[in-house]
Amino acid sequence: MRNFFATRLGTWTGFAAAALVLFGLAPLVLSGFRLGLLAQFTCYAIVAVGIGLAWGRGGMLTLGQGVFFGMGAYLMAMHLKMADAEFRNGPGAVPDFMELAGIRELPAYWAPFSSPVFTIAAILVLPTAFAVVLGLAVFKRRVKGAYFAILSQALAGAFAILLIGQQSLGGFNGLSRFRYFFGYNLDDPVNQQMLYFIAAGVLLVVVAIALQLRRSRYGELLVAVRDAEERVRFLGYDAANIKVVAYATAALFASVAGAIFVPVVGIISPASIGIVPSIMFILGVAIGGRASLVGPVVGALAVAWAQTALSEQFPSAWTYAQGLLFILVIALLPGGIASVAALTKRFQRTPAPVEAAA
Amino acid sequence: MDLFIGQLFTGLSTGSILLLAALGLSLTFGQMGVINMAHGEFIMAGCYTAYVTQQVVGDAGVSLLIALPIGFLVGGIMGWVLEALLIRHLYHRPLDTLLVTFGVGLVLQQVARDVFGAPAVNVTVPEFLRGGVDLLGTTVPKTRLFIMGLAIVAVTAVTLVLRFTPAGRRIRAVVGNRDLAETAGISSRTVDAGTFFIGSGLAGVAGVALTLIGSTSPTTGQSYLVDAFLVVVAGGLGRIKGAVVAAIALGTFQAVFETYSTASLAKVGVFVVIVVFLQLRPQGLFTLRTRSLA
Numbered sequence: 001m002r003n004f005f006a007t008r009l010g011t012w013t014g015f016a017a018a019a020l021v022l023f024g025l026a027p028l029v030l031s032g033f034r035l036g037l038l039a040q041f042t043c044y045a046i047v048a049v050g051i052g053l054a055w056g057r058g059g060m061l062t063l064g065q066g067v068f069f070g071m072g073a074y075l076m077a078m079h080l081k082m083a084d085a086e087f088r089n090g091p092g093a094v095p096d097f098m099e100l101a102g103i104r105e106l107p108a109y110w111a112p113f114s115s116p117v118f119t120i121a122a123i124l125v126l127p128t129a130f131a132v133v134l135g136l137a138v139f140k141r142r143v144k145g146a147y148f149a150i151l152s153q154a155l156a157g158a159f160a161i162l163l164i165g166q167q168s169l170g171g172f173n174g175l176s177r178f179r180y181f182f183g184y185n186l187d188d189p190v191n192q193q194m195l196y197f198i199a200a201g202v203l204l205v206v207v208a209i210a211l212q213l214r215r216s217r218y219g220e221l222l223v224a225v226r227d228a229e230e231r232v233r234f235l236g237y238d239a240a241n242i243k244v245v246a247y248a249t250a251a252l253f254a255s256v257a258g259a260i261f262v263p264v265v266g267i268i269s270p271a272s273i274g275i276v277p278s279i280m281f282i283l284g285v286a287i288g289g290r291a292s293l294v295g296p297v298v299g300a301l302a303v304a305w306a307q308t309a310l311s312e313q314f315p316s317a318w319t320y321a322q323g324l325l326f327i328l329v330i331a332l333l334p335g336g337i338a339s340v341a342a343l344t345k346r347f348q349r350t351p352a353p354v355e356a357a358a
Numbered sequence: 359m360d361l362f363i364g365q366l367f368t369g370l371s372t373g374s375i376l377l378l379a380a381l382g383l384s385l386t387f388g389q390m391g392v393i394n395m396a397h398g399e400f401i402m403a404g405c406y407t408a409y410v411t412q413q414v415v416g417d418a419g420v421s422l423l424i425a426l427p428i429g430f431l432v433g434g435i436m437g438w439v440l441e442a443l444l445i446r447h448l449y450h451r452p453l454d455t456l457l458v459t460f461g462v463g464l465v466l467q468q469v470a471r472d473v474f475g476a477p478a479v480n481v482t483v484p485e486f487l488r489g490g491v492d493l494l495g496t497t498v499p500k501t502r503l504f505i506m507g508l509a510i511v512a513v514t515a516v517t518l519v520l521r522f523t524p525a526g527r528r529i530r531a532v533v534g535n536r537d538l539a540e541t542a543g544i545s546s547r548t549v550d551a552g553t554f555f556i557g558s559g560l561a562g563v564a565g566v567a568l569t570l571i572g573s574t575s576p577t578t579g580q581s582y583l584v585d586a587f588l589v590v591v592a593g594g595l596g597r598i599k600g601a602v603v604a605a606i607a608l609g610t611f612q613a614v615f616e617t618y619s620t621a622s623l624a625k626v627g628v629f630v631v632i633v634v635f636l637q638l639r640p641q642g643l644f645t646l647r648t649r650s651l652a
Contacts, residue, residue, distance in 0.1 A: 141640040150587045157630040165622030319468040326461025
């Protein structure tokens, strides 16, 4: 039998099963607190799907996804802060943290964010446009591989430092203490559950987009660029454009994840989007299997869960575990967990399916 | 005029710090194409070497002079072990090397945290490096002058070794064309190990020097690493002279930019300048001409 999940029926079955688990099973068995955690992990999983596309399929190691995650998060946080301030003190009010910092006038760039429509449009458009511009600048000049990885990492560092310097964005402490999410009280457990459903729904949509991209002609081209960029160029394609699409899509996913992350967790600060958090996004993708579709999701959920479960009780041991996971998984199992099945098949001396090759 | 000279010195000194951190990288990343994210932790190991040496020896001046060669050995041996255990098996997967060595860096940071504690420690600056010197109307701290001098010595030493010793000739041969070098009877494996030893040792030396101008914590190395990588990228792979020019240019740029705006904007400015610069010269300042398509 051919791989069942590669067929149309199999795809729908897979999505239906995932939806059943996320929307049916999880709210039944998990307490409100744990459901909130799952919503947070789901945000990481959404980022991971994007990284899987850019890195696993496109070969672009983006060490700066925290930038796009942070953009989405800060844009959303600005709107929530504005809405809270207007709810308390009427239109044109200054958010509470600015009052504490001694800022009496609302900065001009904050004003449009009192509009929910503008905010959502900005979350979707701004990071994507930034990724397109940066991607064109970098890929058109054929900056790639290690150079790109280092540039993207430097970008994450510069972005975090820039934010720390901005008092009108909360500086080092970031933005926190949100009361309402588009008019819904965030302290209400029902609304928290709603947020989880939004996160889970977005995850399914994002996976569906990634799947469509993989199965399209574009997906083939992307893998071709990863494996033999020069050959694709000789065939008449512009490799840079192909890369930019994957990079911008990954940026969009990360931005949306950041925007959901803010109301779920209730805080965003430069510490959660700098160099180290950005590279941590990679860990889950690597463990799950960078080139597979579901691998990054599973890996990201597993890493986030392990971090929550272990890091408070054994902070030292968890850091060692993280480091060793990076070393062992990438050195010994570059295809991640998703490649284990293919490896065992090879062991039984039957030809491995082409799809599973990392 | 005084302001200008003052800024020039700040730039030169920031540049020489960058250069010390980047010199080892320009050997391992530039010459061998290996991205070693644990390089920052080798710098951190150098810092702690200076700290421990001072605890043992006591006298600040003597311990600094002893710590420099010990730092070189500590960094070098760590790099040599890393090359032998991990990097050697990953030469054909450069991006994976990056992630694996990041994992190594995480482990090393945690080791430092468990051994020395998370709070920063300080190394006493020796008597003869305290205070400043009046130069062309501005006062320059002696520690900064010492670091500039050390950077000059290190660059000169590396250049001389690469150019005039048999070992350096072998390194250049392997960088130029690995297959041809092997055909000529050079063991590229030995050369790789040696290059990595020297490059990582330089990180240790940089770490010892950095204790003079700042405190040491487990994350010290990380803060220098990204800037050091940018220096190597902007300077061009495989070129010591590129690293020198790029380090001084970036240091000066950052110092001047900081005077007219803030330190955080200066970091962003450096990033923008490098992206724009790579538009003009995607291969960096000085390029090693090859016929490879990659």
